[in-house]
Amino acid sequence: MEPTEAGTTATTRSVDAGLRETLRRLSVLAGSAPPFDPGRAPAEPLALFTEWLCHAIESGVAEPHAMTLSTVDETGRPWARVLICKDVTTDGGWHFAVSSISRRGRQLSTNPVAALTFYWPQLGRQIRVSGPVVRDPDDIAAADFLARPAGSREMALTRRQSEPYSDQAELDAALATARAELATAPDLVPAEWTSYAVVADTVEFWQSDTTRRHVRVQYQRADGGWTRTLLWP
Template identity: 40%
Template sequence: MSHPASDPIAAFREAFARAEEREDHDPTAMTLATIDENGRPSARMVLLKGVDERGFSFYTNLESRKGRALAKNPYAALCMHWPKAAEQIRVEGRVELVSTEEADAYFASRVRGSQIGAWASEQSRPLESREELEARVAELTTRFEGGPVPRPPHWSGYRVVPDRIEFWFGKDSRLHDRFAYVREGEGWRCERLQP
């Protein structure tokens, strides 16, 4: 993109479509950065599961390290990097829970093993042994045998509601194109940034 688009969400969708065509690995993979109650940053990979005018969604255990950090400080940053497309998109904003209906619908779409895993894993907590986890999986597999697996109360989704979206397009000699969109009221102000 040599000039800024008027709508950063539409521009994101176009960039994501290019990444889906070009990238060897999962283009939904993105870095999520949070800040804990002590002001310390932490980053990890999560999967983008939805994007619309409201923001960028991902799902997780609400009692995980990231969930606890977001409960204390509901702001986050996302970074998607697609090397073959030579594009990177950064998103910053406040975080909110997705609706119960959205969480239920996405959970129902997951493979059964992942649904049971959401019940079995006390994500980010210490684990005595792999056998302990496998025993929990076996017990839950038996418990839910023959019926649907309900969404655990500690599992849902978050939406990063962007107030800043930055697009980076790799160019020769490191003279990259960068555009930052900053939310102003209901719209966006866009500015070109130095590479």
């Protein structure tokens, strides 16, 4: 029995009789990465992030710039979704872009903090980033929007992300309206399109080990620089 949110108990039961065993038989920690000596890690995390990301790209990892963005709504409930990292800058900012009127945008307006997770199972590596979130200048947001594929811009111009809809015809109609809007004004950038940056105050690098002696190095901002700490696996 496990406690629920209300403090009562609920029976735990797999949706399929064999699911638990099926999951236990799946392989884990099968990735392979170069040796990582935390004692030789750089003094700040941006250099190590760039090194690991470039290695993931060169190793052919699919969508290595995909990351899980975790935010918190006004009630304290966490939300997570996968999106694309657009840039990492020397001020310690990990950048992404979304509509400020989307669910993500509203949550960031209420609670301007976030966590990011990069995971590359082929390499047995993940990177965790967390910190306050700030808005980038409007020109960065505009450049991001205009560089997006037409389908992405059309969908953003419906201005209805995460809202319920009745049927496919409703979606088709909204997209047709957005397509016509872009045909009239190809350089249109919606006012709500926003580029954000997670200004990291904590960055953790995790490399797996089949014996569970995972290597974990955590960087934290301190006195204008960074401290580096080994964490227990």
